[in-house]
Every structure is written in structure tokens, then in C-alpha cells.
Amino acid sequence: MNLKDLAYWFNDFWTEFRREKSGLIGLAILATAVLVVVFEPLILPFKGAAASWRNINYWEDNSPNAPPVWTNLLPGKDSAVTGTIKPARVSEATIEGGAVATTWEFEYVYQYDLPPLDLIMHLRATGNLTFQMTLQRPDGKSILLSQASEHGLANGTIRMAATAYGRDACFAFLKQYENADRVGILTSSDMKVTDIAFAEAKEGMFDNPVAQKGKYRILVTAIGNAGTDKVESCEIIVAGRVSGLLGTDNLKRDLFSGIVAGLKWALLIGLFVSFVSVIIGVMYGIIAAYFGGMIDKTMMFIYYIVNSIPVLPILIVFSAVFKPSLMTIIWIMIIFSWTGSVMTVRSMALQIKEETYIEAARALGSGHARIIFKHMAPLLIPYSFASMALSVPGFIVFESSLSLLGLGDPTIVTWGAILHDAMLGNAMLNGVWWWIIPPGLLIAIMGMTFAFLGFAMDKILHPKLRTR
Amino acid sequence: MYKWYAVKRIVNGLVVFAIILFLMSILFNAVNEETMRSSIKEQVRSEAQRLKGQKPEQIIAFQKQRQEQLVKLYKLDRPFGERIVYRWLDALTFRFGKATILRSNRGDRDVLAIILEALPRSMLLFTTSMVLELIFGIYLGMKKAQKPGGKLDRSTSLITMIVFGMPTWWLAMLLIMAFVYGLRLFPSAGIVSVPPPDGIMRIVDVVWHMILPMATLTVLAFWGVAFTIRNIVLGILQEDYIMSARARGIPENKVLFGHTMRTAAPPLVTMSLLGLLGSFSGAIIFEGIFSWPGLGNLYWIAVQQSDIPVLMGDLALTTAIFQVGYIILDLTYGFLDPRIKVGGNT
Numbered sequence: 001m002n003l004k005d006l007a008y009w010f011n012d013f014w015t016e017f018r019r020e021k022s023g024l025i026g027l028a029i030l031a032t033a034v035l036v037v038v039f040e041p042l043i044l045p046f047k048g049a050a051a052s053w054r055n056i057n058y059w060e061d062n063s064p065n066a067p068p069v070w071t072n073l074l075p076g077k078d079s080a081v082t083g084t085i086k087p088a089r090v091s092e093a094t095i096e097g098g099a100v101a102t103t104w105e106f107e108y109v110y111q112y113d114l115p116p117l118d119l120i121m122h123l124r125a126t127g128n129l130t131f132q133m134t135l136q137r138p139d140g141k142s143i144l145l146s147q148a149s150e151h152g153l154a155n156g157t158i159r160m161a162a163t164a165y166g167r168d169a170c171f172a173f174l175k176q177y178e179n180a181d182r183v184g185i186l187t188s189s190d191m192k193v194t195d196i197a198f199a200e201a202k203e204g205m206f207d208n209p210v211a212q213k214g215k216y217r218i219l220v221t222a223i224g225n226a227g228t229d230k231v232e233s234c235e236i237i238v239a240g241r242v243s244g245l246l247g248t249d250n251l252k253r254d255l256f257s258g259i260v261a262g263l264k265w266a267l268l269i270g271l272f273v274s275f276v277s278v279i280i281g282v283m284y285g286i287i288a289a290y291f292g293g294m295i296d297k298t299m300m301f302i303y304y305i306v307n308s309i310p311v312l313p314i315l316i317v318f319s320a321v322f323k324p325s326l327m328t329i330i331w332i333m334i335i336f337s338w339t340g341s342v343m344t345v346r347s348m349a350l351q352i353k354e355e356t357y358i359e360a361a362r363a364l365g366s367g368h369a370r371i372i373f374k375h376m377a378p379l380l381i382p383y384s385f386a387s388m389a390l391s392v393p394g395f396i397v398f399e400s401s402l403s404l405l406g407l408g409d410p411t412i413v414t415w416g417a418i419l420h421d422a423m424l425g426n427a428m429l430n431g432v433w434w435w436i437i438p439p440g441l442l443i444a445i446m447g448m449t450f451a452f453l454g455f456a457m458d459k460i461l462h463p464k465l466r467t468r
Numbered sequence: 469m470y471k472w473y474a475v476k477r478i479v480n481g482l483v484v485f486a487i488i489l490f491l492m493s494i495l496f497n498a499v500n501e502e503t504m505r506s507s508i509k510e511q512v513r514s515e516a517q518r519l520k521g522q523k524p525e526q527i528i529a530f531q532k533q534r535q536e537q538l539v540k541l542y543k544l545d546r547p548f549g550e551r552i553v554y555r556w557l558d559a560l561t562f563r564f565g566k567a568t569i570l571r572s573n574r575g576d577r578d579v580l581a582i583i584l585e586a587l588p589r590s591m592l593l594f595t596t597s598m599v600l601e602l603i604f605g606i607y608l609g610m611k612k613a614q615k616p617g618g619k620l621d622r623s624t625s626l627i628t629m630i631v632f633g634m635p636t637w638w639l640a641m642l643l644i645m646a647f648v649y650g651l652r653l654f655p656s657a658g659i660v661s662v663p664p665p666d667g668i669m670r671i672v673d674v675v676w677h678m679i680l681p682m683a684t685l686t687v688l689a690f691w692g693v694a695f696t697i698r699n700i701v702l703g704i705l706q707e708d709y710i711m712s713a714r715a716r717g718i719p720e721n722k723v724l725f726g727h728t729m730r731t732a733a734p735p736l737v738t739m740s741l742l743g744l745l746g747s748f749s750g751a752i753i754f755e756g757i758f759s760w761p762g763l764g765n766l767y768w769i770a771v772q773q774s775d776i777p778v779l780m781g782d783l784a785l786t787t788a789i790f791q792v793g794y795i796i797l798d799l800t801y802g803f804l805d806p807r808i809k810v811g812g813n814t
Contacts (some may be wrong), residue, residue, distance in 0.1 A: 022626065305488060309792060310745075312788075315778050317767075321499045390632075400635060404753055419638070429649055443638065451630075455625075
């Protein structure tokens with residue numbers, strides 16, 4: 001079978017495949033998935049998501065268990081969205097005694113019913129400095145959210161969270177407006193900083209805060225010596241109550257990033273394992289049929305043994321005992337699941353073997369290898385494409401099952417691993433649906449994609465099954 | 469000769485089972501011996517603690533001597549090849565030793581007792597749901613085959629493909645979230661309430677616990693059953709005797725469920741048994757989600773507690789179940805399709 005034949009065969013196949021609507025849908029989803037994998041760095045909202053998935057510090061600025069942003073579209077109260085604010089203005093002023101105060105002014109338009117969970121300031125600094133973060137409210141009042149001094153910084157990063165320092169200031173602010181009896185039984189540790197800072201200043205604001213909507217200004221001031229001290233790249237992160245396309249989990253990780261990062265592993269595992277194991281199975285079947293006799297008997301016996309081993313249980317025990325890496329898991333899957341296509345291929349090869357052109361090839365002096373690879377394999381491999389596609393979902397589910405048990409490769413993010421964390425984080429009990437539905441749904445969608453492709457190919461390659 | 473065919477098939481199955489266990493003994497030899505050694509150490513230590521009025525040297529000497537004795541008893545001092553054979557013989561005779569952490573309900577540490585306690589619960593869940601799958605699947609498959617390419621056929625085939633790669637345990641998670649924690653209709657875990665009710669209420673209680681797992685399994689699986697049955701039946705409906713039966717004016721339902729079903733029986737049995745074995749294998753995760761205390765859940769717990777003896781025993785028993793399944797499959801097939809047993813080849 002040369003290249004021209006192959007092109008002809010493919011053309012033939014494609015004209016038939018085009019008529020299968022479900023096959024085309026499958027192809028489209030697969031193409032989209034491949035595109036997502038290729039452009040993953042552009043799509044990921046958190047660039048380091050894949051590498052830092054288990055690094056808690058990487059995710060510290062997010063809010064835990066935040067639902068997806070689009071839940072604001074549902075009826076009910078709107079929640080503040082997570083996001084980063086860049087400074088609108090920067091100004092420098094010299095204070096007495098040679099000190100310089102650099103002030104960044106941030107604008108935050110707050111139009112939600114429920115306030116953000118935190119306001120976090122980040123900047124890089126060198127030297128000895130004092131920092132202040134002040135919130136100026138639309139009603140003209142202002143709250144000093146936090147204040148800190150740092151010494152001996154060498155281009156170090158500063159992180160100031162409003163909730164960590166702002167309790168006393170908020171308590172003082174509350175005292176001005178709340179009725180005295182209520183304030184009397186409160187202490188500053190009862191304060192929910194953002195609830196108070198973003199509420200209308202009036203009596204009852206502690207128990208039933210009403211959102212004060214409007215344009216807030218956040219001022220960050222850094223005071224240090226002119227010349228020696230340096231500050232740069234200041235930004236504010238609003239840790240909202242809703243976050244990202246798919247929300248966050250209880251460790252504040254952005255689930256959309258995790259799911260996008262998990263796609264390539266699902267594709268790799270599914271495609272690689274099914275490709276290699278089906279090719280091995282096809283070659284095994286052809287060789288057994290071609291040589292026949294004792295070789296056939298021995299090979300069939302080995303096939304029979306491997307085929308009788310339950311794959312998932314042995315995978316689980318193997319992973320529990322040896323704690324393997326992803327590549328080892330992949331090879332173990334191949335070792336125990338190449339048997340799927342052996343029997344059909346063998347029976348087909350037994351027929352082909354008796355054809356006259358094989359006899360002719362042998363009479364012309366072709367060796368075994370030439371007959372197997374040139375005359376038999378090219379005829380039989382196309383038939384295995386359908387079973388290749390149909391076995392992909394099984395392998396994806398196998399790997400997810402392992403990861404769900406906590407036995408997956410700990411260095412990568414897979415959908416199964418996300419679901420494992422969801423189980424550990426009691427997502428079912430707490431109704432954190434955005435943590436459970438997307439990863440499993442994607443496993444199901446990948447399964448559906450390959451089922452569409454496989455069934456369409458099956459129909460074309462095995463015409464007997466066509467609807468008559 | 470069906471009898472010879474059966475005997476041959478069973479012997480064959482036993483040989484394959486023995487070979488698989490041998491391979492597993494080699495693969496997991498290191499970890500098995502490690503667990504044995506640590507359990508010996510633990511036993512020696514606890515025995516030494518019970519000794520009273522002895523000098524320290526005497527205790528150390530006792531420990532050393534006792535340790536050697538036990539190592540010899542468990543044949544851990546033999547060469548590698550011999551050790552594997554002993555481990556293999558242990559596994560073949562279902563002597564898996566004592567669990568390191570897990571206990572059976574009666575507090576038994578014996579691995580076999582723990583596993584045998586779990587086995588019937590798995591069987592209960594999976595055979596019931598398989599019966600349901602077959603009932604729904606056969607009915608739907610027949611209906612599909614009657615009008616291939618029709619509206620019903622096309623739409624249900626589409627659903628078959630949509631649920632093709634859907635993990636049962638994921639659907640289980642969703643249903644638990646909705647029906648257990650959301651609507652509070654079903655219990656979250658287990659097979660009976662604590663404390664278990666008596667008499668007839670106990671059966672009602674078990675059924676109540678079983679509804680959700682059973683529904684999950686059935687809802688996902690019967691589409692595939694229907695799809696396969698459609699393909700089998702579609703082939704049979706082309707046969708001449710079906711046409712002649714229809715020509716004779718036999719009611720369509722009788723043709724479908726009488727004439728066609730008999731011919732479709734052998735592949736149907738194969739498929740349903742293979743399906744049962746398949747779902748049994750996938751059940752490891754599934755049972756864990758529902759905390760259904762069967763064999764699958766046992767894997768889950770043993771993995772979490774890293775209880776190696778239980779894990780090994782569970783694996784051996786699962787393999788045995790698979791072998792029994794394959795044997796039953798071939799025997800029924802031979803029984804239903806006379807051509808097989810005459811040939812005598814398995």
C-alpha cells in the first residue's frame with residue numbers, strides 16, 4: 001500500500017465520514033480540544049496554574065470556595081467579582097526631613113450587593129519603608145485599612161491584606177455610626193472588615209449591612225528616604241465572592257485553570273494508550289494468525305491470561321504499592337489492555353492469510369516480515385481505527401479513577417485529581433457544585449467525542465452495522 | 469459431549485487463575501514480604517512485652533531467637549525463587565494472613581473473613597442492577613431494531629454515545645449531591661441504617677439504601693445494552709425464517725420476543741455477563757463514593773489505610789470472580805449454542 005493508495009483510501013473514507021453528522025461533531029470537539037492544548041498558555045488565567053497547582057502560596061490572593069462569576073447572572077444578590085486593579089494615578093510628595101511619600105490611587109467601582117472578601121495590596125520595595133492603605137468611600141468618609149513598616153528590604157515583595165490589619169480601624173469606624181448598645185458587646189475581633197467598609201454608614205450596619213454602591217478610591221502610600229528607598233509595581237487584588245469562569249476550590253485554586261491544564265493529560269493518556277495498545281493488539285493478532293501452529297497456540301494462551309486480568313483493580317493495587325509516575329501508569333495500562341482487538345484481528349487475518357495474493361507474494365520469495373507488514377497489516381490497521389477511538393474514553397476514565405483514589409501522579413493536574421480534592425474537601429456535602437460538575441463533565445464530553453468518532457468510523461469500516 | 473467440554477473449560481480456568489496469581493506473587497513479592505517482616509517484628513515486640521521478671525539481655529536474646537523462628541516459619545529465609553512459590557501457594561489457598569489495620573464487622577483480623585463479608589454485598593448490588601439493565605436494555609434494544617434509523621433508534625443511539633465515556637462514579641457524586649444532601653431523600657452512605665432495624669423493616673431499609681446506587685448504575689448502563697442488542701437483533705431480523713414467520717402472520721411481538729430472542733440468546737448472555745464483570749471492575753470507585761461496603765469499597769479503604777494484605781486478598785478474589793465469570797460465560801454459551809461444545813475448543 002503506497003502513498004497514492006493511502007490518499008485514495010482516505011478520500012473514500014472522508015466522503016463517507018462527511019455524511020455522519022455525529023462523527024463531524026466529534027471531530028470538531030476534538031479539534032477544539034487540540035487547539036486549547038496548543039494555546040494553553042494564552043488561555044490560562046493563572047499562568048503558573050499547572051506548575052504551582054499544589055503550591056498554596058501561589059493561590060493565596062484568591063477567595064476560597066468562590067462560585068463562578070456568571071452566577072451573578074442568576075436571580076439573587078450580586079457578589080463582588082475577583083479581579084486586579086491597576087493604579088489610576090501615581091504621585092510623589094516630599095515631606096519634611098528628606099522623606100518621600102509615593103501615593104498610588106486606585107479606583108474601584110463597586111456595584112454589587114455583597115462586598116469582596118478582602119483587598120490585598122502587592123508591591124516590590126527596596127530599603128526601609130512605611131506603608132499605608134486607605135479606603136475612601138463614595139460618601140466621603142475614609143478608613144485606614146492597614147499600616148505597616150518594613151526594614152531592610154532588597155527588592156522584596158510586600159503583601160498587605162485589609163482583613164489582616166483593618167479590624168481596629170473598622171471597629172473605630174463602626175463606633176461612630178452604630179448604636180452604642182450594640183457596639184458595647186462587640187470587640188474588634190468580631191469585625192468583618194469588608195462588610196463594614198463597603199456598607200452604608202448608619203445604625204444597624206453591623207448586623208444588616210446595606211451595600212454602599214459607588215466609586216471607591218484606595219490610596220496606597222509608601223514613605224521612605226528619598227534616593228535610597230525604592231518602590232514599584234503596586235497593584236490591588238480584590239478577592240471577590242465570585243471568581244473566574246468556574247470558581248475556586250477550598251484551597252483558593254482557580255478551577256478553570258486546573259481544568260484547562262488537565263485537558264492535555266486526558267488527551268495524552270487517552271490517545272497514546274489506545275494507539276499503542278491497539279497497534280500492539282493488531283500486530284499480535286496478525287502474527288499469531290500468520291504463523292499458526294504452536295506459535296499461535298502459545299500466543300493465544302498468553303493472550304488468554306492477560307485478558308483475564310481485571311485491569312482497574314490491578315492498576316489500583318499497583319499504584320498503591322509502587323506510587324508510579326504518569327509514564328509508568330501509562331505503560332502499565334498498555335501492558336494490561338492491549339488484548340481488546342486481538343481476537344477480531346486474528347480471525348480476519350486468518351482469512352487474509354489464505355488469499356491468493358499472499359500465496360503469490362510468498363511464491364515470489366517475500367519474507368515473513370514483508371508479508372506481514374506490507375500485505376497484511378495495511379489491510380487490517382484501518383479496521384482498528386474505530387476500536388482505537390472507542391477505547392480512548394475507557395483509558396481516560398481509568399486514569400481519572402486512579403487520581404480520584406489519590407493514586408495519580410502528584411506532579412500534574414488531572415481532572416481526576418481535582419475530583420479527588422473535591423471529595424476530600426467535602427464538596428458534595430457543602431454543595432460546591434462548580435467543583436464537581438466541570439471536571440466530570442469534561443471527562444464525559446471527551447468520552448462522548450471519541451464515541452461519536454468511533455461509532456461513525458465503525459459504521460463506515462464495518463458496513464454490516466449500517467441501518468438498512 | 470457437554471460434560472467433557474465443561475470439565476475442560478473449568479480446568480483451563482483454574483490453570484489460568486493459578487498463572488495469574490503466580491505473576492502477581494512475583495510483581496508484589498517485595499511489598500508482601502515487607503509487610504510480613506513488619507508484622508513479625510510487631511508480634512515479637514508484643515510477646516517480649518508480656519515477659520516479666522527477665523533481665524534485658526534475656527529479653528533481647530528472646531526477641532532475636534523468636535524473630536529467627538518466625539522468619540523460618542514464614543519461609544522468609546529461603547532463596548527468592550522458593551519464597552515466591554510459597555507466597556503463590558498462600559494466595560492459591562486464600563491464606564492472606566492478617567490485616568494490618570482493617571477489621572471485619574465482628575472484629576476479625578483475618579483478611580479472608582473481611583473480604584468474604586464484603587462479597588455478598590457487592591453481589592447484591594450488581595446483580596440487581598444488572599437485571600434491571602437487561603430488562604430495560606432488551607426492551608429498548610428490540611424496539612430500536614424494529615425500526616432502524618427511526619426517530620427512537622436515532623435519538624437513543626445519540627444518548628448511548630453521549631453517556632459512553634461518562635464515569636459512573638461522577639454521576640454518583642452528582643446524584644448524591646442532589647438527592648442526598650440537597651433534597652435529603654436518600655441516606656448518604658452504607659447498606660443499612662445505624663442501628664439496623666429488625667425484620668421486614670431491615671429489608672425495606674436495605675432497599676432504601678440501594679435505590680440510589682442501583683439507579684445510577686442502571687441509568688448509565690442500559691443504553692449500551694440496548695445498543696448492542698439492537699445490533700445483534702438487526703442481524704437476526706434479516707434471516708429468512710423471520711421473514712417466513714412474519715409472512716405466516718405471527719404477531720410482531722411474538723416474532724421479536726419469541727423467534728428472535730432465542731437466536732440472540734448466546735451473544736446476549738455473553739454481553740450481559742461481560743457487562744456485569746465490567747461494571748464490577750468499575751465498581752471499585754463507584755462503591756467507594758456510595759460507601760457501599762462491598763469489595764470495591766474495600767479497595768478504597770485499604771488504599772487509604774495502606775493495608776497491603778487486604779489489598780492483595782481483594783485483588784486475588786476479584787481475579788477469581790473474573791475467572792468464574794468467564795467460565796460461566798463459556799459454559800452457558802456452550803449450552804445455548806450447540807455448535808460450540810461439539811467443536812470442544814474454548
